Amino acid sequence: MITMQFSDSPNCTTFEFWYNEPDMALIFSQRIILDTAVGSQKSAQALGAHGTIKQCLITSEVTTTFCIAPCTPISYTSFLRPTVVSRIIAVFFVCLFWIPSQEAFAGKASETIMHLQETIVKIMKEGDTLGYQGRYRVITPVIELTHDLSVIARIAIGRHWKKLTKEQQAGFTSTFQELSHSTYADRFNSYSGEQFSLISEKSLKRNRKLVQTRFVKADGEEIRFNYILHQVQDQWKIINIMVNGVSDLALKRTEYGSILKKDGYTTLIEKLRAQIKESANGL
Amino acid sequence: MSTDSHKLPNWLLVFAVIGIVTVFPNTTLAVDSQDDPFEVVNRPVYQANDLLDQYVAGPVSQVYIDFTPEPLRSTVSNFFDNLLYLNVVLNDFLQGKGEQGLADSGRFLINSTFGALGLFDVATPLGLKRHDEDFGQTLAVWGIGQGSYLVLPFLGPTTARDVPDIGVSAVTNILFYVSNPVIAPVAILGFIDQRSRFDQAIQIRNELAVEPYLFTREAYIQHRNFLIYDGDPPIDDDDLFLDESFAELDLEEADPVQIEDEPDLKNQEIDPQANSTDPSDTPSRTVSIR
Numbered sequence: 220m221i222t223m224q225f226s227d228s229p230n231c232t233t234f235e236f237w238y239n240e241p242d243m244a245l246i247f248s249q250r251i252i253l254d255t256a257v258g259s260q261k262s263a264q265a266l267g268a269h270g271t272i273k274q275c276l277i278t279s280e281v282t283t284t285f286c287i288a289p290c291t292p293i294s295y296t297s298f299l300r301p302t303v304v305s306r307i308i309a310v311f312f313v314c315l316f317w318i319p320s321q322e323a324f325a326g327k328a329s330e331t332i333m334h335l336q337e338t339i340v341k342i343m344k345e346g347d348t349l350g351y352q353g354r355y356r357v358i359t360p361v362i363e364l365t366h367d368l369s370v371i372a373r374i375a376i377g378r379h380w381k382k383l384t385k386e387q388q389a390g391f392t393s394t395f396q397e398l399s400h401s402t403y404a405d406r407f408n409s410y411s412g413e414q415f416s417l418i419s420e421k422s423l424k425r426n427r428k429l430v431q432t433r434f435v436k437a438d439g440e441e442i443r444f445n446y447i448l449h450q451v452q453d454q455w456k457i458i459n460i461m462v463n464g465v466s467d468l469a470l471k472r473t474e475y476g477s478i479l480k481k482d483g484y485t486t487l488i489e490k491l492r493a494q495i496k497e498s499a500n501g502l
Numbered sequence: 503m504s505t506d507s508h509k510l511p512n513w514l515l516v517f518a519v520i521g522i523v524t525v526f527p528n529t530t531l532a533v534d535s536q537d538d539p540f541e542v543v544n545r546p547v548y549q550a551n552d553l554l555d556q557y558v559a560g561p562v563s564q565v566y567i568d569f570t571p572e573p574l575r576s577t578v579s580n581f582f583d584n585l586l587y588l589n590v591v592l593n594d595f596l597q598g599k600g601e602q603g604l605a606d607s608g609r610f611l612i613n614s615t616f617g618a619l620g621l622f623d624v625a626t627p628l629g630l631k632r633h634d635e636d637f638g639q640t641l642a643v644w645g646i647g648q649g650s651y652l653v654l655p656f657l658g659p660t661t662a663r664d665v666p667d668i669g670v671s672a673v674t675n676i677l678f679y680v681s682n683p684v685i686a687p688v689a690i691l692g693f694i695d696q697r698s699r700f701d702q703a704i705q706i707r708n709e710l711a712v713e714p715y716l717f718t719r720e721a722y723i724q725h726r727n728f729l730i731y732d733g734d735p736p737i738d739d740d741d742l743f744l745d746e747s748f749a750e751l752d753l754e755e756a757d758p759v760q761i762e763d764e765p766d767l768k769n770q771e772i773d774p775q776a777n778s779t780d781p782s783d784t785p786s787r788t789v790s791i792r
Contacts, residue, residue: 402710405709465721470717473716477713478713
């Protein structure tokens with residue numbers, strides 16, 4: 220279901236719309252501001268449910284490119300003052316692209332990623348006031364919802380898993396979960412204009428999805444965050460993260476495998492515990 | 503992380519290591535990965551580099567970061583990027599990326615002139631983005647295999663395929679052709695700049711790594727692959743890495759005895775049967791794309 224609303228100001232037309240699908244966990248609300256003044260610099264913003272800018276593309280003088288759904292750039296040539304005609308054109312585009320683009324690009328796997336990234340930006344922005352404990356508290360339920368940590372933990376130690384006793388397996392999984400929470404709470408601790416944006420969502424074999432995103436720092440430096448997800452009941456959950464091509468799971472697997480082989484389970488747990496402690500004490 | 507430093511003594515060390523490395527034939531001592539047959543040599547070099555970084559390069563870079571305002575530091579970075587940029591231009595063309603090569607030539611010319619010898623990056627706002635190419639990537643594009651992972655004294659992690667780039671980036675470095683005593687401090691500043699740019703990556707490694715040597719090795723190899731494919735390495739639909747893991751999980755459940763005595767982590771092959779016969783791994787698809 221789409222709800223739309225317009226408002227005009229001298230130089231721009233604002234469209235706001237909410238998108239709500241019954242079986243969707245999130246309700247999307249986006250606002251598109253079109254600068255329709257002749258000759259002025261065109262801008263378009265799509266604001267997410269929590270006021271996060273998802274896409275903001277500024278293009279040449281006559282063409283405003285905006286994204287109705289993340290990563291679906293639609294060109295809207297605006298040479299008209301905010302009039303009935305410009306509204307009709309805009310509504311036409313919204314109706315034409317909104318629903319298909321939701322399905323084609325911002326699938327449910329992307330929703331998982333957007334939910335995670337919005338929370339990351341939130342703890343970054345409120346980093347100082349929340350403190351480590353606060354960030355930990357805010358991000359933990361979101362990590363649990365968006366990551367399949369028990370599967371990640373299991374893959375991270377690969378063949379060693381079955382050599383562990385049931386208690387060791389449970390102990391490792393819970394330590395690993397705690398490590399994941401503390402890593403997020405520690406790493407994303409302050410904000411200086413960074414922004415996530417979705418690039419694409421692709422289907423992989425064996426019912427997995429790849430969601431590609433970029434993390435743009437204030438100085439323009441771009442870091443690619445790509446996620447592989449699989450479906451657990453109705454929820455798409457992350458099973459691997461690749462940062463600039465470096466697979467988190469592959470690194471952990473190599474490290475943990477080597478420690479388990481050389482020094483054994485107790486040492487691995489000790490090292491992970493030390494890391495968790497370091498994250499907590501880091502700030 | 504093979505950087506620009508063209509100080510000749512490094513060359514000798516490079517050859518020394520390659521020499522050492524060839525003297526040790528297939529010493530299969532605690533080898534974790536086929537990529538790293540020289541782990542026994544690499545590890546001590548890594549330790550030495552790490553100590554050097556911890557006690558010399560790291561602190562120097564920290565002082566530099568603490569006492570130099572960010573805008574000045576990025577000006578310094580721009581300058582060195584530009585000095586080294588002919589390496590990018592050369593390798594654009596060697597990889598057959600003609601258009602990118604022309605754009606990068608333009609970038610170099612514009613930044614060298616209007617950008618006051620590269621101090622200011624005026625080309626990026628003009629749409630001439632910075633690219634990251636080097637001879638190691640070119641060799642990969644030409645189809646040459648990665649070869650062994652190596653840790654070189656001072657220079658750090660590299661692979662056999664990336665070693666020739668040390669020479670290529672040295673001769674494409676403008677400083678190489680300047681015979682003036684001023685280049686010594688400039689080269690030192692270049693090194694400090696380089697190290698300061700890695701500062702965050704090193705911090706992240708220190709925080710995240712439980713086995714820093716392996717962490718660095720895997721991250722290096724994967725990041726290089728990322729660069730070779732210009733930020734878009736093919737993510738195999740099969741995703742061998744995950745499939746192997748899932749196949750393992752499935753195998754464990756199906757036949758726990760079978761994998762008990764298999765050598766650890768070495769077998770990169772997926773058991774095709776485990777893939778196709780697994781019932782738990784084909785959940786129904788609820789979202790249809792396109």
